[in-house]
Amino acid sequence: MGHTLVISEKPAAAERIARALDEGSEPRVMKRGRLTYYECERKGDKLVVVYALGHLFELKQTEKGWIYPRLETEWVPKYEVDKKASHVKPIINLIKKLSREADSFIVATDYDIEGSLIGFLTLKYACNVDPHRAKRMRFSTLTRDDLVRAYEKMLPTLDFPLIESGYVRHQVDWLYGINLTRALTLAIKHASGWFKIVSTGRVQGPTLSFVAEREREINLFVPTPYWIIDAVGEYNGNDLVLEYHRKRVDRLDEAQQIVNELKGARLNVSAVKATRSTVSPPVPFNLSGLQSEAYRHFGFKPSRTLALAQRLYLDALISYPRTSSQKIPPSIDTQSILEELKSQSQYEKLIRVLEEQRRAEPVQGEKTDPAHPAIHPTGKKPERRLTPSERKLYDLIVRRFLAVFGEDSIRESVRVDLAHAGHTFHLRGRRVIKEGWMKLYGKYVRVEKQELPTLREGDVVPIKRIEASEKMNRAPPRYNPASLLKQLERENLGTKATRAGIVDSLKSRGYTLSDRFELSTLGYATVETLERHVPQILSPEFTRRLEMDMEAIREGKRDREEVLFEAKRDLLQILDRFKEHEEEIGAELVEGLKRYWKTQEELGPCPKCGEGTLVIVRSPKTGKRFVGCSRYREGGCDLTFPLPQKGRIVPLDKHCEYCGYQMIRVVSGRRTWETCINWANCPGRQEDLKALQKRREKKE
Template sequence: MRKFLVIVESPAKAKTINKYLGNNYIVKSSFGHVRDLPSNSLFIKNQKDHRILKKNVDKLDKKNALIHRIGIDPYHGWIAKYEILPGKEKIIDELSMLAKNSDHVYLATDLDREGEAIAWHLQEVIQVDRKKISRVIFNEITCDAIMHSFKHPTVLNIGKVHAQQARRFMDRLVGYMLSPLLWKKIARGLSAGRVQSVAVRLVVERERRIRNFISKEYWKLYIDLIGSIGNELRFQVVRNGKSRFIPTTETELKQAKNILLQTDSYVISNRVDKFLFVRAHPPFVTSTLQQSASVHLGYSIKKTMLLAQRLYEAGYITYMRTDSTNVSKSALSMVRSYIYDVFGQEYLSKKNNEYNFTSCVQGAHEAIRPSNVCFSSESIKDKNSDLKKLYHLIRCQFIASQMSSSKDIITTLSMKIGDFTLQFSHRICFFDGWKKIMSKIGNQSDQKEKNKFPDFKIGEVLKFKRIVATQHFTKAPVRYNEASLVKELEKRGIGRPSTYVSIISTIQDRGYVCLYHAHFYAMKIGEIVTDRLSENFYELMDYQFTANMEGVLDKIADNQTEWKIVLDDFFIRFSEQLSVAEKDFEDGGMRQNSMIMTSIVCSLCGKNMGIRVAVTGVFLSCEGYKNIVSLKSRCKNTINLVPEMLQNSIPRSNHFKCEKCNSVMDSYFIDSCRKLHVCVNNPLCAGYNIENGEFGIQKISDFCVVQCDKCMYDMYVKFGRFGKYMLCSNLDCKNTMKISSNDCVVPKKSLVLPLPELICEKSNAYFVLRDGKAGIFLAANTFPKSRETRAPFVEELVRFRDRLPKKLSYLADAPIYDIYGNKTLVRFDRKSKQQYVVSMKDGKCTSWKSFFINGCWKIKSDK
């Protein structure tokens, strides 16, 4: 019997495919990428290794040092030094052995560029004859699609591989060449990205529009009139002569009121009835799925894509990374038959609804749709309700896309009083069409009136009841949320379906933006980095350049452009801009992120403190850190500043104005008695203001103090790149704890204390001491391979007393034996939530117990 090896990138996908193939097929997973470029020595967290590796790199000339750091040689044909990812050696060995013993190998990774790159890397490392390797592509994991793809195998699309490499190399060049410059000029720990930096610019520009927005007053004027049968209608004054009527002052409003009240006759002069046909929306692509799931289900885009990945790998939907609205003929036939059978002829569109999606670059792909439209969400075996809700959304959207348009009747009544025009509009749902199925999605509902509108006729006289004026104010632009930011990126042609999640995640991880109450706020360090990059790398930060580069990558994938030429052109221009930016500011280089000195005095050394901006946020730093004779005399005192912007306690309109440049100021809490107002143009403007008083902080965790679980020192709130967190005041400890979105301190994960001296009885593994919800216990270090667990004996805790954290050291003082000489072990009382000691004889617990009460162990015996 012939044997065939099928390699996919996901174990869940392998499990689903295995159901459709015969026994002569072996389906294995590569667990994602198997090779990548080497990690950069400059970004190693271990300071000792960092110094050693950086010293070795510094010995090389500039070109070789760059090649060493990025793992690519841009000077000699873009030769890349790929390395096997850590932990993938066994997987590659197994795949290579299976490939050699198989008659043929099929690479069945995803159909996008990343999937093609994974297939190419697998082809390079499994080391078998290329004639034995084929590529299979399928848009959905169903029996028909799988069998069709294996009957018509193809070869690797090297154009897609080159496009993926071009993107990867370009992003690596920007990140690894630009980041050291940001470290030198602005702050340590910063990084830049070709696409992510442009996304940060969008958030920063929106933040500044909100900050500089000046609200303006305007009014709306209504007249309530009554018909002959008692119907009350509210007419709005919409025009004054030929111009729109939008009064901005009360004086203008009073003049209009006086004119309108002078007449005694309110006669309908015109009536217009028209049908409004609303066509169904197209089936989902990646971006619209992310937006709809955010609006209707409240899912983050990361959660949406993880759920969609599970649905795809289980065979429920088609491939979820696409920007095409195309649908196969068989799928169209399937959904139209379903609509006819379930909803009837009137709900089926007369002809196939076809959609043109403006950003579509992958016309051969399909939209996101269910593999079988007759399969409802209730039929999904997975118990995850979120998974079912997302599938229901995808299914309903696909069905609705081929349903007939909805039909509304809009009736508009108007009348003239002098130069003023009054208007009333009423909308009635005449035929719901595609809305019949979409009204059941999430929080979406059909709220249109379905009652018949009274038959008002031209010339009918209405009675006056009252005149109503409502005051309004223009509103600032709304901050981006995840869905709207993806929509803006898509609109500008920035990024692709497979990159939206990584873009959103990266700009948060770098500390440039903060997601607070589901909206993005630009952090100060994000504004500074955006300004510096815009000044010195205008092409890199240009929206159009980034969008055009996506188009160039698409041409590379279609074998229309040589990828190395594109990289050469980019590298030459970028290197020239980088060499200029590295110079001093006086010579055209990048501006420094200077510290702005204040009158606040350091509590440790008496020197003044200055305002500094780093990746962890805005803080006060002692002047004595740099004004030193020796390193030992440095003053490392800092004061954390909590942004008032994230407290929402005071509207921005009430903020201070900078005395130097008249710009608005950002406010920060120093403590509960002092607030620091800093000019938004910092560090270019040195303006600041200190406000004293007692500030009612809404959130107790902003200044709360908790004890460190490691050293028992006090922990204080800090604000970092990932938001608020607790930091231990002991500089030697550096322990941290998370703060949740509802301002509660999140307990640390279970203690994991390795004890290699304690060997397990059932395996060759050793025990580790863990601290869970049910107290401390010993577990095998190879879990879940070995699931051996047991309670620790007190004598074992005494043996490892020096390794125990302080909060558990009292357990090592417990009695080792009971009064009869039996060994004691530690147990947990679920009611009192405390540890106690019990003795054991012949494998069973005795009635002897000891509890830790008032700082000492007391013995209690059950009678």
């Protein structure tokens, strides 16, 4: 008798599924080389649980040649496409071996587009079986109860509409990404002989256009002056900040006239008005809401928040994070979750507070997700020591979950009107009458508090100081990672799982500078060139229509082949136009690249010879990079500085406080640090090394 092969997505998920489904909660841990899989027994059935480790198969062109257009593809093992994916081969071989002895199959990957497609492709190409034979487990947490329930209520077939949607999304993203990137790159090659990969894609193009449009707004913005009336009154020995009834005065002479008329004036209280308002709890977190709040409180980039949330999910501490839902359905046993959270010392007092004010039903948001509820804690205690970043995010998720059950808070706003000779000032006070949910959300609540003395109509408040302060209109702010991600969500571009990566790609590919998304010279050149010749690549409307088509496939309203045919047809039209203008496109991009490289490689004047410029160069013999004088190759100056050989070098607009040399930022993987180009001999670095040695000696 054979076994049932259960395919999960990650090693941690495989272990939790095996422990949950084994009747003794002690599945047999099996080894094949460095790989682990699990055998367990449930009601007389033998289950073998294995993991796919994400996508094992990727798309590859069937035609030869690094040219465009290329429209025909096939699914192949990932290691055939990506040399860094050699670890995938033994996983595929293990799944193949285990599938030969299996007589039934269960897909237990994440219940979303990517997870469903991973399960489908693994069955079809690794197991070599008809995916229609498989059943589907659906779960939103990796707790034992949820996994057992998912097993006992399995779908009899896979979620094929979701799979079809994911299949088309991969095809379309590959078609547009590969062909458009090759078109840009080959245009540069034909214009200059350089082989410099310049990439774009179906969603990256419109995202870059949003940043470019904001940059134009900032550059075209002309600041204009205005004046505000700053006044301080005095009452019972206390200073009171007064707000003039006109927020701004556009002329200096008028502002000065107001000041002159009010110097030494005694203001009479003409009205006191207090209003109370109720503030409902915040809605439950979906992924974008969590990413936005984590950026606001902790400065976490959206991609980092997603990675941290994924780790918490795999530890069975929170529900599935890639969700659009802002709803906690009645099917979730929230009472049990609260009871379990109560056993964690840091939340015990908060749960007791909640028990005194808990509303019957949690506050719900408007957004839904057909597959998963809003992000919420499971109540389980961590089985390992969480990192500081994980603890922060976990605490934010727990407190938001508690807050949605809290009572409305009540705030009171007081406005005092003070008048003199046709001029009016306001005093504004704010206080919280009833904390309600705010006490549960704690430090994550923004509350403005301003206490006022008791004032009544007829009271007099003399002006102590008054002046006109000049201000300037501000340009619109640049995007940050959270606001750009929100823009993609508003425009319905990308998916909840891909948006963070798209946002990060703009910086990693050199189109933007810093986390404030300032457009680089390469970004300018790319956007302006595409706008002139192939604007459809940058069009949000064009990309949004494709998103709607893929959603229609998921809902069973459109046919996969029909959508693919239309996507290829539209792509060919874009590529035809590209070929018509390839010469101009290439020439314009080359000029942009020259400007970009110049800004990236020049590090100011040479301090030794005074005639050359310090630049980042590579040795033709060793390939190693270093900083040298631009007169180095001609023998005019031999000044050089070593550089770190890994990571991206970004020149900074500042100099070392110790030695005066140019500062640079080194970006290597997740690590980022700043140093000067004279780091090997900088006295500041020597001081750092001495301090480090002293700390080591103290430990010893």
